[in-house]
Amino acid sequence: MTMIDETHDPARLSWVDSANGHADFPIQNLPLGVFSTGFPEDKRIGVAIGDKILDLRALAHTDLIDEHWRLALSLEGLNAWFGHGPADATALRKRLSALLSDDQYRAKVEPLLVDAAKVTMHLPCHIGDYTDFYVGIHHATNVGKQFRPDNPLLPNFKYVPIGYHGRASSVRVSGEPVVRPKGQRKPPEADAPDYGPCRRLDYELELGIFIGKGNALGDTIPIGEAADHIAGYCLLNDWSARDLQAWEYQPLGPFLAKNFLTSISPWVVTPDALAPFRTAMAPRPDGDPAPLPYLSDDADQASGGLAVQLAVTLSSKAMREAGTAPHMLSEGEAASAMYWSAAQIVTHHASNGCNLQPGDLIGTGTLSTAERSGLGSLLEISTGGKTPIALPGGETRSFLEDGDELTLWARCVRDGAVTIGFGSCSGVVQTAR
Structure with a gap:
């Protein structure tokens, strides 16, 4: 550390x-x-x-x-x-x-x-590979409840850091327009899918992790050394087409619902800068299994968490034209949202001999807190579209509309330390082409 x-x-x-x-x-x-x-x-x-x-x-x-x-x-x-x-x-x-x-x-x-x-x-570097994980336990629970109310978390979640390979070519720096994607959509009441613009466009509040030193193909990265392979952190928004995702994700997982754009903040905050803001990982609930030995490290559990305050704001086109301040969608802390640490993510990624390379990008997955005030996606905030939120001026939102500007923020605040920030990560939704 x-x-x-x-x-x-x-x-x-x-x-x-x-x-x-x-x-x-x-x-x-x-x-x-x-x-x-x-x-x-x-x-x-x-x-x-x-x-x-x-x-x-x-x-x-x-x-x-x-x-x-x-x-x-x-x-x-x-x-x-x-x-x-x-x-x-x-x-x-x-x-x-x-x-x-x-x-x-x-x-x-x-x-x-x-x-x-x-x-x-x-972009701060050439991103050769991009992997998105799913380590936010509250997000996984909230989403799981919408589909499996009695058993929201699948059995593997508490044993293995879940991830999937994303599309590096569509990672862009903050400010890139968010062109509404098209794809196959099949509402529950429909007999067959159709093709057209996404109707349930969403954001995902994540942290990005940049790999520093890599490992040779066939080699692993021990958990006690994983922190030395992290070059820095950024904000990451894995824009998501929820209606496309619901139809396509079985059995292989996200594809067109995720790969149309991933936005990151431009500045890489180094592990050295974050040293005063290290904190313990959130304790596992009673009865949860201990991490397998290759993912277990006492020092990482004691200081592998990040006391990073996260926030998300939304500003509609009408709000900007009226000079109305952006609406706060959520505020929360990363440390309480992550079931697996950054080091555990890196170690697991290389545990089968996969070669990580300098500049590879890893997303944490959506970071939501246990409180509703800290939910990291509209899928959760609107309960799958069932409970729209009210915006200033009388507008409502279940998912993002054309003209909406969505911005992620992150700052580290702790007594005895100078506050530092990540800057912002934003994008404005444009009509499908």
Whole structure:
């Protein structure tokens, strides 16, 4: 596990004034991302600091950082840097923290800053593979109750982290339009399916996990080492066509209902930045089986949870035109929602010898809390469409309508630590093409 060090000091301030007190990107965060300015696109790795971005490619061409890092930080994506592993990641964080807090470096570093408001953000890396898991126990229970009221969780859920392979090519950065998908739909009362635009478009509130160091094909990743294979975290929205999903998912699971778009936030929050916000995993209910030995690690259970506060807002086209503030759909904490930890997810993914690679993306699955105020999908909030929610201005929603803007948020808040954030992950629904 990552350790608390001088970079987390609540008293540490940056000479970048906007970073001090910034809700998401104070000097205690320093997330990594890929940005460009102007045309044609010239993608560069950067680090968020307040309302600025430090151009790490430009920094790599100075004498201010280790030569060993220069090539990886000069590329258009973070895959090579992720492959450097946790020791270099921690060392770079310490160096950046010093450069951005010590006035002696200001004259050399300040010219390398770019206004965040003037850039275009891109995917942080080439995503070779994407896997979505299903570790949110409250989400799994809520959805299961809609189909199996007496037995909502299938027998394997408490033994094995459930996941499926998604479509990496349709992963996009926040802001990508959400084109309403088409597919086969078969309402319960219909004798046969038809084809057309999705009628039950939904979101899923998730965290994304980026793989750092990989493993060779045939090798496994021991649970005690799994944290060293995680390069960072982001917000993830696995947009879902519930009517398509209900018809197609048996027997092989999600397909067209999920692969039309997955949105992620642009900044990768590192494990080092999250060190002050580690927490114990939620205790398993009495009578639940213990994890099998390959998934069992006392240290991971003691500090493998993430005290990340999650929120979702919805703003309809009419609300935006009227200047009405977005409507809060849910608020909750990730740690209480996850039955399996990030380390357990990574270990299980590689437990059969599957080779993970730097930049691979893993979704946690929908993170819902036990309380209704923290549900992570409209499928749950509207009880499958049976209990529509009221929006300001008199509108109601069971599922997303064209023109709706859906935004995920995440912040880490804890006494004695500076608050850090993930930024946001949003998308506006467009009419089917």
